[in-house]
Amino acid sequence: MSNSILELEMLRKNFGGVVAVSDLSLHIEKGCxxxxxxPNGAGKTxxxxxxxxxxxxxxxxxxxxxxxxxxxxxHTIASIGIGRxxxxxxxxxxxxxxxxxxVGRHLRSRAGIFYSSVLPPFLxxxxxxxxxxxxxxxxxxxxxxHAHLPAGSLPLGNQRMLEIARALALEPRLxxxxxxxxxxNARETIAMGELIEKIKQMNITVLLVEHDMELxxxxxxxxxxxxxxxxxxxxxxxxxxxxxxxxxxxxGE
Amino acid sequence: xxxxxxxxxxxxxxxxxxxxxxxxxxMVAMGFNMIYNATGIINFAQGEFVVLGGLMMVTLTxxxxxxxxxAFILTVLFLIIAGILMERLTINPVKQPTVLRLIxxxxxxxxxxxxxxxxxxxxxxxxxxxxxxTESLDFYGARILPQTLWIFAILFFVVVAYILFFNYTxxxxxxxxxxxxxxxxxxxxxxxxxxxxxxxxxxAGIGAIAGIIITPIIQMDYARGAxxxxxxxxxxxxxxxxxxxxxxxxxxxxxILEAMGAGYISSHYMDAIALVxxxxxxxxxxxxxxxxxxxxxxxxx
Amino acid sequence: xxxxxxxxxxxxxxxxxxTPFLVTNDYYLGVLIFAAxxxxxxxxxxxxxxxxxxxxxxxxxxVAIGAYTSGILTAKLAWSPWLAMLCGILLVIVIAxxxxxxxxxxxxxxxxxxxxxxxxxxxxxxxxAVDLTGGPSGIVNIPRLDLFGYVLNSDRQYFYxxxxxxxxxxxxxxxxxxxxxxxGLQAIHGSEDAAASLGINITSYKVQVFMLSAVFASVSGxxxxxxxxxxxPGPFDVGHSVLLVTMVAVGGLHNIWGALIGAIFxxxxxxxxxxxSEYLEAFGIEYQPDFDTLIYGSILLIIMLFLPExxxxxxxxxxxxxxxxxxxxxGRTAGREQ
Numbered sequence: 001m002s003n004s005i006l007e008l009e010m011l012r013k014n015f016g017g018v019v020a021v022s023d024l025s026l027h028i029e030k031g032c033x034x035x036x037x038x039p040n041g042a043g044k045t046x047x048x049x050x051x052x053x054x055x056x057x058x059x060x061x062x063x064x065x066x067x068x069x070x071x072x073x074x075h076t077i078a079s080i081g082i083g084r085x086x087x088x089x090x091x092x093x094x095x096x097x098x099x100x101x102x103v104g105r106h107l108r109s110r111a112g113i114f115y116s117s118v119l120p121p122f123l124x125x126x127x128x129x130x131x132x133x134x135x136x137x138x139x140x141x142x143x144x145x146h147a148h149l150p151a152g153s154l155p156l157g158n159q160r161m162l163e164i165a166r167a168l169a170l171e172p173r174l175x176x177x178x179x180x181x182x183x184x185n186a187r188e189t190i191a192m193g194e195l196i197e198k199i200k201q202m203n204i205t206v207l208l209v210e211h212d213m214e215l216x217x218x219x220x221x222x223x224x225x226x227x228x229x230x231x232x233x234x235x236x237x238x239x240x241x242x243x244x245x246x247x248x249x250x251x252g253e
Numbered sequence: 254x255x256x257x258x259x260x261x262x263x264x265x266x267x268x269x270x271x272x273x274x275x276x277x278x279x280m281v282a283m284g285f286n287m288i289y290n291a292t293g294i295i296n297f298a299q300g301e302f303v304v305l306g307g308l309m310m311v312t313l314t315x316x317x318x319x320x321x322x323x324a325f326i327l328t329v330l331f332l333i334i335a336g337i338l339m340e341r342l343t344i345n346p347v348k349q350p351t352v353l354r355l356i357x358x359x360x361x362x363x364x365x366x367x368x369x370x371x372x373x374x375x376x377x378x379x380x381x382x383x384x385x386x387t388e389s390l391d392f393y394g395a396r397i398l399p400q401t402l403w404i405f406a407i408l409f410f411v412v413v414a415y416i417l418f419f420n421y422t423x424x425x426x427x428x429x430x431x432x433x434x435x436x437x438x439x440x441x442x443x444x445x446x447x448x449x450x451x452x453x454x455x456x457a458g459i460g461a462i463a464g465i466i467i468t469p470i471i472q473m474d475y476a477r478g479a480x481x482x483x484x485x486x487x488x489x490x491x492x493x494x495x496x497x498x499x500x501x502x503x504x505x506x507x508x509i510l511e512a513m514g515a516g517y518i519s520s521h522y523m524d525a526i527a528l529v530x531x532x533x534x535x536x537x538x539x540x541x542x543x544x545x546x547x548x549x550x551x552x553x554x
Numbered sequence: 555x556x557x558x559x560x561x562x563x564x565x566x567x568x569x570x571x572x573t574p575f576l577v578t579n580d581y582y583l584g585v586l587i588f589a590a591x592x593x594x595x596x597x598x599x600x601x602x603x604x605x606x607x608x609x610x611x612x613x614x615x616x617v618a619i620g621a622y623t624s625g626i627l628t629a630k631l632a633w634s635p636w637l638a639m640l641c642g643i644l645l646v647i648v649i650a651x652x653x654x655x656x657x658x659x660x661x662x663x664x665x666x667x668x669x670x671x672x673x674x675x676x677x678x679x680x681x682x683a684v685d686l687t688g689g690p691s692g693i694v695n696i697p698r699l700d701l702f703g704y705v706l707n708s709d710r711q712y713f714y715x716x717x718x719x720x721x722x723x724x725x726x727x728x729x730x731x732x733x734x735x736x737x738g739l740q741a742i743h744g745s746e747d748a749a750a751s752l753g754i755n756i757t758s759y760k761v762q763v764f765m766l767s768a769v770f771a772s773v774s775g776x777x778x779x780x781x782x783x784x785x786x787p788g789p790f791d792v793g794h795s796v797l798l799v800t801m802v803a804v805g806g807l808h809n810i811w812g813a814l815i816g817a818i819f820x821x822x823x824x825x826x827x828x829x830x831s832e833y834l835e836a837f838g839i840e841y842q843p844d845f846d847t848l849i850y851g852s853i854l855l856i857i858m859l860f861l862p863e864x865x866x867x868x869x870x871x872x873x874x875x876x877x878x879x880x881x882x883x884x885g886r887t888a889g890r891e892q
Contacts, residue, residue: 054747073755074750075750075752075755075756078750078751083752084751086748086751090745090747090748090751091748092745092748094740094743095744102734103737103738103741103749104752106734106737106753107752107753109734111733113730113763113766116730116736117727117729117766126734127733163748166748166752167752170753295666295667297666343855347859353603353609354858354862356662356666357800357803360611360796360799360800360854361800361854361855361858362851362855363851364847365848365851365852367851368848368849369848371848372844372845483671483674487671519682521682522682524674525675525678525679525682528674528675528678531668532672536656536668539664
């Protein structure tokens, strides 16, 4: 597949004696929404952590847009264009909604400690740019009316939106969403689906871990099924729904 | 006596001094470990327990003329009560503990103990009579005080008691269970809060013993807590935080290195030697010489 | 700076200008000058503890390094005080960098102990390196500071100068907090994982703030040396590092104003207590300066148990809740009227 943006090759991760990800190979196609599904503990979040550098692979490699990610630190991986959200929402609760997103502009601005602390007037232009970009994201996600509230005070649905807005502020080429719909009600889930569609239209590749099958089948272009750290099936949603192995994995024997 | 004999005697003398100092560090480190295992907290007042034990003993033996054995028991009991009070009054009530807050709380307790010690015992250092005379014995040419032998014996006794307690008594086993996995221990019906209190009690008690046995030699004063605590922590880290047998070996090792350094390098920088070792261990191998780095990563600080 | 903070800053400036007119006693003015030194060190420490979430029980060592660099270079080598102060700054930047890189990988308790160990080592060296530091007898004949060729001789002049530096320190601190870097630091405090996922290099940020806070401490040490003109190891023991942490924690970890208030409060406390002792004597209680340590510890413990956000938040928080409850009840009556 020449059109793939992320390639996992024989990826393996052991935690002590436990194999979380087992010799997994997977190619993620550029511009698509790809979903990773599988039972709890199948290794999906570990794959996210491997891709974003939070966990080092035991063996195998990961390539993003042709570059090997092995041994890169999470912040370096962010800088080459991979954004992510977390399963247990990780917003900065004491900062305002606006500030949360402004943190997302970190890599698109440059001020260092000296100018920041001693000569802020020189940074006014950059600050203004950061603010404008953050406001754009706020409007895009419909969070503008909450801009100055502390992020921790938002309801969970909005916190998940905020986390995505913050990752989008990074202007990533690949966005990893870890269970964005978990804990959301039906209306919020629909809104989340629409948002993911919009993100796809912005030409950002989305890799999704999600348990809500309706949402997954609705918005995914491609689905990969993981169980016990292994890839047991992959293909378009319609095909996966028919797959016997998948049904077994979910329903048991 | 020829030259090589002189060198040998020096080494032996430093070794004895080192083990003597190290015994104290080992016991301070064991105190750190007990509280750490039960709570994940490093008690910054650990050195103050030692000071308080020493000063209490001075008063009981010198001012009230109690017998050593009786004063020993009273002092340990007093410190055990102090440990329980510390846990009940300052650790237990904290409902949303953050590491930073807990550190500062134990620092506050250490300042209070230090301040109280200064008020009650003054700024001077206090002499206390040795357990059994000051006539030093000859050991292959090196001199050894009876008090030093007492220190070795009591360290040995403490270590044996420690092993027996944690391996063969129900309470000790419960404390170990809490150390390994607090939630699981709680599910198994262990009262984890009680174990935390007990760990403070035992830790203060062991600190008291360390203070009691070293005071005749170093002449205790109110300000020694920080340094004793730091070096004891050095021993605890060197031995692998939470591993008390490792701490004993590391404590003795640290004491020997310190005594050798003081003898052969510079006595002015003696106190710095243990601290430099502490920093090196923290920076290069925070899991200690006996700990595995894999296990270290699982610990939360 | 914006909003409440610039109002606070204005109040501070007015306070600084007015104080020497209100406090005419040289002794008390001197106490306030010492409060300025502590405030400066505490502002830096607050950036590290409150905003980057890293504890250091070793900042007294940076104060000592600043003071001794200034003392040695001016008194022994007759350098200009300004140049000596700059050397102190550069020296602590280098030391904080070398110490920070390994130390800041450590968390919580380990970092606290590592910095405490560092402070002890510096104190031991200061006492033992007699040739360099004068050992226990210290360094004498440190010159006063001059400003554009004008020597700051009177306490009033030094008061304005040192508090001016504190104001500058606060200005710098607020600039930093409200900058890209400040947001990055608060993000690290909120969630290290999320901060890293947004491209923030956590270690680098922590080390940079550590260095900046060390500079604050170093300048405070230099100013101290130029004020008292004599330094010995006494004030630079581990207790001083602990005192700085106490000041920040008592005032409020997460707020620069809190650190400032904590520093001023605890710097003035001994004076207040000795003032109080005259009244206590009437009740048969004889107060001695020896009680200070005990009282510091008790205040710290009480604050940490009952007001973990510090005095500043405690006061503004309760004021805020009064205001909001008043507003609420006003709103309710207004609602009823409609």
